[in-house]
Amino acid sequence: MAENWLIKDGRIIDPKNGIDRQGDLLVLEGRIAAEGTPVPASARVVDASGCWVVPGLVDMHVHLREPGEEYKEDILSGTRAAAAGGFTAVVCMPNTRPVNDCRAVTEMILERARQGSARVYPVAAISQGSRGERLAEFGELKKAGAVGVSDDGLPVRDSQLMRRAMEYAGDFGLTVISHCEEPSLATGVMNEGEVATRLGLKGIPAAAESIMVYRDIALAEQTGRKVHIAHVSTAMSVELIRSARARGVRVSAETTPHYFTLTDEAVEGYNTLAKMNPPLRTEADRQAIRQALADGTFDAIATDHAPHSVLEKEVEFDLAANGIIGLETSLPLALALVREGLIDPRRLVELMSTGPAAVLGLSAGSLAAGAAADITVIDPEAIFTYTEDQVVSRSRNSPFLGWRLQGRAVLTMVDGRVTFSRLET
Amino acid sequence: MATGYFFPHRHILGIDHLSAEDIEHILTIAESFKEISARPIKKVPTLRGNTIINLFFEPSTRTRLSFEVAAKRMSADTFNISASTSSATKGETLIDTARNITAMRPDIIIIRHAYSGAPHMLTRYVDAAIINAGDGTHEHPSQGLLDMMTVREHKGRLEGLKIAIIGDIMHSRVAHSNILGFTRMGSRVHVFGPATLLPPGLDRLGATVCTSLEEAVRDADVVMTLRIQKERQNDPLLPSFREYAREYGVTREVVALARPDALVMHPGPVNRGIELMPDVADGPRSVILDQVTNGVAVRMALLYLVTGNT
Ligand SMILES: [Zn+2]
Numbered sequence: 001m002a003e004n005w006l007i008k009d010g011r012i013i014d015p016k017n018g019i020d021r022q023g024d025l026l027v028l029e030g031r032i033a034a035e036g037t038p039v040p041a042s043a044r045v046v047d048a049s050g051c052w053v054v055p056g057l058v059d060m061h062v063h064l065r066e067p068g069e070e071y072k073e074d075i076l077s078g079t080r081a082a083a084a085g086g087f088t089a090v091v092c093m094p095n096t097r098p099v100n101d102c103r104a105v106t107e108m109i110l111e112r113a114r115q116g117s118a119r120v121y122p123v124a125a126i127s128q129g130s131r132g133e134r135l136a137e138f139g140e141l142k143k144a145g146a147v148g149v150s151d152d153g154l155p156v157r158d159s160q161l162m163r164r165a166m167e168y169a170g171d172f173g174l175t176v177i178s179h180c181e182e183p184s185l186a187t188g189v190m191n192e193g194e195v196a197t198r199l200g201l202k203g204i205p206a207a208a209e210s211i212m213v214y215r216d217i218a219l220a221e222q223t224g225r226k227v228h229i230a231h232v233s234t235a236m237s238v239e240l241i242r243s244a245r246a247r248g249v250r251v252s253a254e255t256t257p258h259y260f261t262l263t264d265e266a267v268e269g270y271n272t273l274a275k276m277n278p279p280l281r282t283e284a285d286r287q288a289i290r291q292a293l294a295d296g297t298f299d300a301i302a303t304d305h306a307p308h309s310v311l312e313k314e315v316e317f318d319l320a321a322n323g324i325i326g327l328e329t330s331l332p333l334a335l336a337l338v339r340e341g342l343i344d345p346r347r348l349v350e351l352m353s354t355g356p357a358a359v360l361g362l363s364a365g366s367l368a369a370g371a372a373a374d375i376t377v378i379d380p381e382a383i384f385t386y387t388e389d390q391v392v393s394r395s396r397n398s399p400f401l402g403w404r405l406q407g408r409a410v411l412t413m414v415d416g417r418v419t420f421s422r423l424e425t
Numbered sequence: 426m427a428t429g430y431f432f433p434h435r436h437i438l439g440i441d442h443l444s445a446e447d448i449e450h451i452l453t454i455a456e457s458f459k460e461i462s463a464r465p466i467k468k469v470p471t472l473r474g475n476t477i478i479n480l481f482f483e484p485s486t487r488t489r490l491s492f493e494v495a496a497k498r499m500s501a502d503t504f505n506i507s508a509s510t511s512s513a514t515k516g517e518t519l520i521d522t523a524r525n526i527t528a529m530r531p532d533i534i535i536i537r538h539a540y541s542g543a544p545h546m547l548t549r550y551v552d553a554a555i556i557n558a559g560d561g562t563h564e565h566p567s568q569g570l571l572d573m574m575t576v577r578e579h580k581g582r583l584e585g586l587k588i589a590i591i592g593d594i595m596h597s598r599v600a601h602s603n604i605l606g607f608t609r610m611g612s613r614v615h616v617f618g619p620a621t622l623l624p625p626g627l628d629r630l631g632a633t634v635c636t637s638l639e640e641a642v643r644d645a646d647v648v649m650t651l652r653i654q655k656e657r658q659n660d661p662l663l664p665s666f667r668e669y670a671r672e673y674g675v676t677r678e679v680v681a682l683a684r685p686d687a688l689v690m691h692p693g694p695v696n697r698g699i700e701l702m703p704d705v706a707d708g709p710r711s712v713i714l715d716q717v718t719n720g721v722a723v724r725m726a727l728l729y730l731v732t733g734n735t
Contacts (some may be wrong), residue, residue, distance in 0.1 A: 187660070195625025198441065200541035200563025200598060202623070270542030316540040317520060317562070 003416060004028050006039050010048030010377065014055060014367040015346045025053050029371040030416035034369035046411060046423060048377050049325060054349045054363045056088025056414065058255060058376030059327060060356035061152075061177075061302035063232055064090070064120070066112065068097025068106065073307035078327070080118035081305070081393035083420035085327040086409025088374040089119040089364050090305075091356070094130065100127035101136040106144035118412075121362060123148040123177060126165045130154050135161070142172040147360045150177035152230060153277075155212060157183055160217065166225040175360055177228045180212035181278060189318055191264040192281040199267065201317060202280050210236035213397045217244040220251055227254040228359055229261075231304045233278040235288030236301040236387070242297045254300040257326060257333035258399070260289045264283040266399055270392035272313045273399040275305070290376070292293065293351065294342050300356035303330045307395030325393045328386070329400045333405035335380055345380075366379045377408045377411035377423070384408065432730045435724045436555040438544050439564035440606040448610060452574050455719070455726035462499055462721055472501035475532040475732060477708045479505045481558070482538045487693060488558050488567070491717070492535050495724035501544045502568055504529075519543060523550045533731060536560070551683035554731035568692055569602030571723040572611060575715050579688055582669070584611035590632075591675055592700050593622040595726045599692040600651055604632045617641035618651075619673060620720070638679060645683040649690040650700045666699050676702045680710065688712050 005027040013020050017075050026033040026043065031103065064078040073081075075092075082090045094100035100109065100397035106122050108338055111117075124146035128134045130153075140151060149169050156162045156178065169176050175188060185208035190196050192203025220227040229241060232255045241253045255303055258276065263283050266274035266401035274280055306323025313320055324385050334352060337343050343351070388396050412420040432450055433440065433441045443451075453606050461469055477496045481489055489505065496503040506526070519538070526534065530551045536544050541561030548555050556702035559565040577583050588607045594600045594616050607614050616627060617635040627634050635641040642648055646672055680689060687703075691712045706713065 122693075159494075194624060194629045197595075197624040198630060200601060202562075202563050270545050314520060316546060317542045318540045371499040 002134050004040055004043040005046060005373070005413070005416065006043045007046045007048045007053050007375070007377065010051050010053035013345050014352050016055070016366045017368050019367065025367065025375070027253060027375070027416045030373050032367055032369055032371045032373050041364045046377065050379065050381065051410060052345060052378040052380060054376050055353045055367050056412070057331065057352045057376050058089045058356040058362065058364050059085045059087050059303050059305065059330065060091040060300050060360060062090045062092050062305040062327065063095065063307065063323070064092045064257045065307055066096065067108065072309050074226055075112040075116050075120060077112065077392075077394040078305070078307070079118040079120060081325070081327040083412045084392040084409070086299065086327070086331045086376040086378060086412055087327060087378065088412060088414045088419070089362065090099070090119060090327075091121045091123055091360060093123055093150060094125040095153045099125050099130045101128050101130065103140050103144040104207065106141055106146050110145050117362075119414060121147040121248045121360065123150050123152070126151045126156060126176065127161060127314040128361060132157050132161060137167060138169055138172050138174055138383050142174055146174065147362065148177050148228070148342050150174045150179065150230070152177065152179045155179050155183055156182045158218055159215060159219065163219045163223060166223050166227055167373050168217055170225040173361065175226050175228050177230050177341075178212070178216045179230050180216060182208045182211045185211070187273065191281050193264060193282060195264045201267070204282065206236055206285070207233040209234050209278050209316065210240060213237040213240050215342070217241070217251055219273055221249045224250070225252040226252070230255050231259070231278060231302065232289065232298070233259045233281050233285065238292040239296060244290065245297065252299040253297065254302040255289050255293065255298055256302060256304050258324065259338065260286060260293060262286070262334050262399065265381065270317040271399065272315070272317055273324060273397055275317065275320050275322055276304070276324055278324035290337065290342055293337065294347070296394045298351065299359050301330065301334055301351045302356065303327055307393055308397045315395050323397070325391070325395055325398050328392060329398060329405065330346060330406035331378065331409055332407050333400070333425070338380070339406065373413055373416035375413045376409050378407065380407040382408050382410070384405065430735070432735050434562045435731060436544070436548050436728050437440070437566050437731060438557050439553065440566045440569045440602045440609070441564065443566075443609070446608050448570065448573065448606060451570055451730065452577060454729060455570070455574055455696065455722040458725040459719070459722040460727070461725070462718070467498050467501060468504050469498065470500045471578050471734070472496065472499040472732060473502040474532065474726060477503045477535065477728065478526055478529070478534045478575045479503060480534050480536045481505070481507045482536070483559070485537050485559070485651070488537065491720040492558060492724050495728055497719050498721070499725055499728060501728065519546060520550050523547050527553070533728060547551065556727055556731060559598055561598065562601070563598055564602045565598040566602050567720070567724055567727060568599045569606040571716055571720040572603055572620065572649070572690060573606050573693070574719045574723055575690065575712055576688060578715070578719070579712060580646060586612045587644060588614045588647045588649065589645040590614060590616045590649045590651065591641060591673065592618050592628065592637065593653050594626045594651070595622045597651045603649065604630050604707070613625045615641045615645070619663060619669070629642040630709050638673060640684055642679055642682045645687055647688045647690060648675060648680055648683050651692065652694065652696060653700045670699050674700060674702060675705055675709070677705055680705055688717060690715070708709065
């Protein structure tokens with residue numbers, strides 16, 4: 001049962017509705033109440049002084065591992081980690097076992113998510129089994145609740161298949177999300193460059209990504225359909241996306257906290273917690289990514305939350321699985337960009353809530369009267385060290401363990417129901 | 426040795442971790458040990474009671490034998506575990522293997538592994554001193570040290586020498602160790618090979634990347650060639666050995682561009698007629714057999730130093 005809440009004395013930041021004001025936000029029966037609505041005596045009070053009150057954060061790229069790899073994460077543990085990180089909604093990729101390429105899997109995910117601590121929006125596979133051969137049944141998947149399609153983790157090699165996917169997905173209002181890597185070039189285990197040479201590790205050149213980014217832009221331009229570029233890691237990709245957007249191509253894009261925070265130097269010492277796909281790049285790439293977050297080239301910061309156990313990570317670097325968890329560190333790492341003056345708080349909310357909601361057409365990212373009370377209260381100043389015992393996710397594969405971070409969610413609420421809280425309420 | 430110097434490394438994972446002072450110290454000790462191999466009774470008691478495990482996940486006769494001879498000359502007990510006899514082939518992980526070996530309480534583990542960084546990983550799971558005997562395409566520090574020892578023995582110094590390294594720089598852990606080592610000792614390292622086999626960033630490691638064989642070899646004090654492999658994992662690196670030999674092979678004419686007293690080196694085993702012509706490999710300037718002899722001395726020095734001697 002949703003309660004009534006009065007979130008008092010916060011800085012309310014709601015870019016979609018042009019709001020940035022100091023004051024109270026009232027939640028009645030799970031919905032945002034209009035300003036000036038009388039506060040019922042039953043309303044519980046949250047002291048949000050010194051905090052930001054923003055529309056619930058949306059992570060448009062996570063791997064929840066259920067069904068099939070529940071020892072790494074499941075929908076319940078993954079959404080708990082999401083809530084702890086300030087997210088009220090997550091978009092889960094289809095590379096589960098089995099692959100989410102049919103109604104049964106999509107429905108099963110949504111069914112399990114009812115008990116979860118965040119809204120879960122499934123992305124279904126582009127191709128049956130993500131084998132890159134035949135299109136999955138987008139119509140049925142849409143009806144079952146899929147919000148987009150992607151063969152994430154397995155780049156779509158076949159350009160004709162990608163073209164048809166964009167055309168056909170458009171008929172159902174689904175966005176194609178592309179993991180951009182040219183497979184024949186992406187055979188290494190880290191970014192190609194000086195560090196890889198020094199460590200004797202096989203490199204993945206930046207061109208492996210930009211070639212596919214360009215292909216997908218060209219297909220979107222050709223078909224007039226939408227494409228969303230997932231986890232952008234290179235300066236060249238940024239450049240291609242920026243110029244395509246300038247000429248009106250319907251391309252959107254996301255990057256991750258690790259690409260704007262780390263470089264391939266993090267691999268030093270054969271650190272498998274710095275192994276991901278696409279790989280961490282150079283400082284020049286990192287700077288280009290940061291610039292693109294500021295200038296509007298990116299629509300979203302997504303985590304690519306990819307839980308793995310020690311079985312996949314405490315092995316030789318070449319054999320280690322790709323990916324890191326990110327739900328619990330995304331907000332503090334993004335807040336660092338605000339403190340550094342690269343983006344303002346309004347832009348942060350765009351990148352972490354309004355933007356991803358808009359790309360996928362989700363009804364999130366707004367604090368307008370009548371909207372579902374999906375709210376995140378952020379203490380932008382709180383300083384903490386992210387240690388293993390704090391990790392909420394079932395897996396602990398984070399390169400940010402031991403980092404001193406600043407700023408985090410103190411209250412997360414979905415439909416007026418508290419999913420995570422550090423506050424006395 | 427100068428007073429006040431203590432060899433600061435518990436493990437030998439790569440030349441990258443060694444300072445010029447460390448290298449100098451290792452070479453000096455190796456030179457003093459070389460004499461032992463020339464004695465009628467080639468054995469000293471220095472490492473008596475020490476247990477050394479040769480943990481080889483890749484086939485290697487030369488390096489394994491060299492380490493084994495070095496250990497035996499110092500009276501250590503040695504045990505060989507190769508991939509075919511260990512349980513690595515049965516899906517046991519490197520960590521499992523390491524933990525099992527730890528139960529045998531070795532003092533030193535010498536590891537050869539197909540993956541770069543495997544020796545680093547081992548240091549996190551076992552108590553023993555780890556010596557990297559070649560990991561993936563990363564480093565082969567004992568080979569780099571024996572190459573430096575061989576050059577110094579013939580030239581009397583390393584500083585100021587021009588070292589030409591020719592061939593597959595990308596996949597050669599020997600080249601990586603040598604670029605780092607010779608550079609650190611004040612030599613000028615010039616590298617050349619097909620562009621498909623020159624990884625990015627070599628200049629940042631201290632090497633000069635040449636655009637022709639002639640540029641690399643001209644006036645060199647040392648011409649080192651590397652073993653070539655035609656293709657790896659479907660990566661079309663070279664059209665043929667025949668063309669490689671013609672375009673990049675080190676012939677007598679190529680060596681003639683170097684200084685008259687230049688040394689010809691190769692980490693072995695040599696593909697005669699491909700990267701190195703037989704008359705050069707077996708010619709008067711070749712020090713390939715000295716490399717083998719010095720290998721034992723350098724490895725004795727490393728075993729000596731990682732067991733806490735100075
Ligand atoms: Zn991906």
